[in-house]
Amino acid sequence: MSKDEMSIESLEGDQVIEMDINRLRDFKNHPFKVTADISMVELKESIQKFGILNPLIVRPVIEGYYEIISGHRRRYAAKQLGYTKVPVIIKVMRTDEAIVAMVDSNLQREFITPSEKARAYKMKYDVLRKKKNVNCCGRVVHKTKGKRTVEILAEQYGESAKQIQRYLKLNDLVPDLLAKVDDDELSFSAAIEIAFLKEEEQQWFLEAMTFVQATPSLSQAQRIKRLSQEKKLTKDEIKDILSEIKREDVSRVTFKTEQLRRFFPKGYSIEMMKREIIDILKIWMEKYWDE
Structure with a gap:
């Protein structure tokens, strides 16, 4: 029996084994992107020089395959370099436990986009809503009695409860608008206001941004949101608001x-x-x- 075919029962503690890279699967609905950016170039250089120093964490799913909990970027880099096997540690986890472990390990990345953080917070939020005051991945969530889930997340990640709520709200944006937040084409604060619009209204807003070639200030986004709540929002209203000259545009370059x-x-x-x-x-x- 080869190393990568060892039964789970034969593994003790955090034993590392070499596993065929083709037996690894992405985590279902993985919220973190794997991109060929500068950090990926640095990771590939490190692997070329030193090998994979930190084993991937995986869990068994369907027969013969394993879901990656931590190590999507390492797997990508290794595949690019022609690796056929990678070091892994197998953990037998329930889905909720795996979600918590996956989110916690990936939120330690140096750079995380707003959409990644929003989706990750939502995945863990949904788990904690069901599992308050219970063990997650072998760890007890302490002192959660009487606390809201957003407060628990805030304590764990060093954010305010309000900021956690704002990230959760970001998930209500249509994908194309969420991408604009990641690309700095739509400010985070304005995006939160726009997230309150109905899906159809968000599509109107997206079309208006393209037509006018402008992004909203916070005050403009708040006005658009208010019109939506009053059921007075139209395509033309959005275009008219986005067409206004913003104060910061007027004062950006001035001469006496x-x-x-x-x-x-x-x-x-x-x-x-x-x-x-x-x-x-x-x-x-x-x-x-x-x-």
Whole structure:
């Protein structure tokens, strides 16, 4: 019997075995993305130099296959490098226990997107709602009596209860809007307000963002939310609000008139100076692109 075919019963404690990489499966509804970013490049370089130092944690699922609880990125990097086997530790866990272990291990990553954190918090929130004051993965959740689930999560992850609620609310965004939060095309605070819209209204909002080529300020998002709650929200209303010039846009680049006067003939009005500056920028841009 090969090492990777050893029965679970023969494993004692945290014994490490080598397992065929093709027998590993992603965790169901895994909320954390595995991407070929700079940290993945660094991980691959580390594995090339030192091997896989931390074994993957897996649990048996269907016959002959194992679900990854911790180590999706290591598995990806190893596969890219041509590994056929990886070191694993097998843990026999119920689904709820596995969810808690998977979330806890992955939330230790250095960089986590808002959508990843939102989905992870939701998965653990759902488990804790069912299992308050009980063991999770062999650990007792202490001092939870009388506490709300968001308060328990807040204590565990060093967040405020309000912030946990905000992340949970983020899950109500349609996927395309959630992606915009990850890409910094929609601010976190504005996204929370938009998450209160009905799905159809969110699609209107998404279309309006594309049409107007603008993102909402917090105050604009709050107005859109309020119109939705009052059942007065329309596609045109969203476009009109997003088309407004935001205060921060107006004040982003400013010059005092005195700073500009010395560059223009006497008698030039402010409007004349503005037009002249725009014309100069157009000439500069044409020259830049020609080069």
